[in-house]
Amino acid sequence: MHYFRYVGNKFYCENVSVESLVKKYGSPLYIYSQRTLTEHFQKLDQALAPVDHLICFALKSNSNQAVLRTLADLGGGFDIVSSGELQRAIAAGADPRKCVFAGVGKTESEIEFALKKGVYSFNVESEPELQRINRIAGRLKKIAPIAVRVNPNVDAHTHAKITTGTYDNKFGIAIENIEGVYARASKLKNIKLRGLQMHIGSQLTSVEPFEQAVKKVSPLVERLKKKHGLEFFSIGGGLGIVYDPALESSNPEWWRTTKGKKILTPTLYATRLVPLLKPLGLRILMEPGRFISGNAGILVTRIEYVKRTGKKNFLIVDAAMNDLIRPAFYDAYHEIVPLTRKNGQLISSDVVGPICESGDFFAKDRPLPKLGEGDHLALLSAGAYGFVMASNYNTRSMAAEVLVNGNKSALVRERQPVEEIWAGETVAPWQK
Ligand SMILES: Cc1ncc(COP(=O)(O)O)c(C=O)c1O
Numbered sequence: 190m191h192y193f194r195y196v197g198n199k200f201y202c203e204n205v206s207v208e209s210l211v212k213k214y215g216s217p218l219y220i221y222s223q224r225t226l227t228e229h230f231q232k233l234d235q236a237l238a239p240v241d242h243l244i245c246f247a248l249k250s251n252s253n254q255a256v257l258r259t260l261a262d263l264g265g266g267f268d269i270v271s272s273g274e275l276q277r278a279i280a281a282g283a284d285p286r287k288c289v290f291a292g293v294g295k296t297e298s299e300i301e302f303a304l305k306k307g308v309y310s311f312n313v314e315s316e317p318e319l320q321r322i323n324r325i326a327g328r329l330k331k332i333a334p335i336a337v338r339v340n341p342n343v344d345a346h347t348h349a350k351i352t353t354g355t356y357d358n359k360f361g362i363a364i365e366n367i368e369g370v371y372a373r374a375s376k377l378k379n380i381k382l383r384g385l386q387m388h389i390g391s392q393l394t395s396v397e398p399f400e401q402a403v404k405k406v407s408p409l410v411e412r413l414k415k416k417h418g419l420e421f422f423s424i425g426g427g428l429g430i431v432y433d434p435a436l437e438s439s440n441p442e443w444w445r446t447t448k449g450k451k452i453l454t455p456t457l458y459a460t461r462l463v464p465l466l467k468p469l470g471l472r473i474l475m476e477p478g479r480f481i482s483g484n485a486g487i488l489v490t491r492i493e494y495v496k497r498t499g500k501k502n503f504l505i506v507d508a509a510m511n512d513l514i515r516p517a518f519y520d521a522y523h524e525i526v527p528l529t530r531k532n533g534q535l536i537s538s539d540v541v542g543p544i545c546e547s548g549d550f551f552a553k554d555r556p557l558p559k560l561g562e563g564d565h566l567a568l569l570s571a572g573a574y575g576f577v578m579a580s581n582y583n584t585r586s587m588a589a590e591v592l593v594n595g596n597k598s599a600l601v602r603e604r605q606p607v608e609e610i611w612a613g614e615t616v617a618p619w620q621k
């Protein structure tokens with residue numbers, strides 16, 4: 190379910206017309222629906238109700254303070270990958286005891302910071318990292334709670350750039366080596382073995398790879414629990430969303446099929462996984478990012494020019510790959526709708542940004558109505574891996590962000606002032 194839809198011929202986020210937000214806050218503009226975030230969290234929470242569980246939102250997908258506060262208020266924890274993310278989560282009201290720290294390259298200072306804050310678990314990705322955590326915890330006279338990330342060598346059948354659970358990937362420790370690692374880790378004085386973690390990839394659209402991975406890893410979890418008294422098993426994130434057609438996910442039918450495809454819903458996910466997880470008798474952690482935030486956000490952009498070449502109709506907009514890189518980076522599909530619905534003939538159009546790269550596009554050969562300068566478009570499903578992946582390429586300011594709840598809306602991040610982009614830069618002393 191999400192709360193972006195047409196009311197008459199105007200596009201709305203919850204009860205607020207998106208056009209009114211653009212008038213107020215300008216463009217490009219990210220807009221998030223708080224009700225959508227809440228419902229997505231609650232859907233997962235209910236689906237996992239038969240097991241003791243904790244949902245740790247992967248804030249790499251969307252780390253706006255207002256988004257994080259929404260999820261912290263719902264009792265959620267957070268999956269973090271840097272001390273910056275931990276600081277951000279704490280600033281938004283997160284409880285560090287509900288935070289898990291993932292990532293293959295944790296630095297000494299990051300480990301020290303997370304230990305001092307008291308995170309629930311370090312999700313360890315290598316033995317040298319384990320040694321490092323033990324050493325730092327010893328120095329600080331602390332016991333570090335850890336889980337090792339197991340690489341189950343299961344193909345998630347997703348985009349190559351976001352698959353993580355095979356031996357071609359840098360993540361985790363091979364399943365065959367895990368028991369040896371736990372045996373050695375159990376001898377480290379400043380380590381507490383708290384759990385086991387895995388994450389096989391992102392934007393998974395079928396339940397089978399999850400099922401295969403849980404089945405493969407469960408016997409290992411049982412043995413580790415018996416030997417080392419583990420407390421939790423984290424099954425990672427990765428639940429995919431519907432990008433095409435995004436608007437249809439507001440239709441209850443979405444829970445069954447869309448465009449003839451079966452969709453991976455929390456109910457289907459839980460129906461297949463809970464029976465495998467419950468007998469383990471452990472706390473189950475989940476680390477969803479995209480499922481919660483993806484369809485809770487849009488990016489609105491203004492058409493600056495319409496340019497017809499011999500071959501193509503280009504809609505040149507004021508957002509660019511620096512605002513939303515997914516089409517350029519993964520050839521990702523984002524549904525695009527005009528803020529004012531137009532009837533009439535559809536024209537095959539390329540929606541492109543102003544950046545000096547041919548990869549700076551949002552859609553190619555997309556059937557769109559006849560549009561002109563000053564019309565606005567919404568790029569849907571932009572709530573996950575949207576703003577968080579933005580950059581200042583071409584010295585472009587980062588977009589503003591707005592949160593909507595019912596009739597209310599608030600600016601939750603100002604558009605970045607352009608001078609801030611080079612703040613901290615200077616010339617060398619001999620150039621003065
Ligand atoms: C360790 C870990 N957990 C959770 C996630 C969240 O993934 P997703 O947004 O697909 O749910 C990721 C990103 O893929 C990750 O690397």
Ligand SMILES: N[C@@H](CCCC[NH3+])C(=O)O
Pocket residue numbers: 249351391392515519573574
């Ligand atoms: N950035 C990716 C997802 C990365 C998942 C991170 N582990 C995307 O937009 O699809």
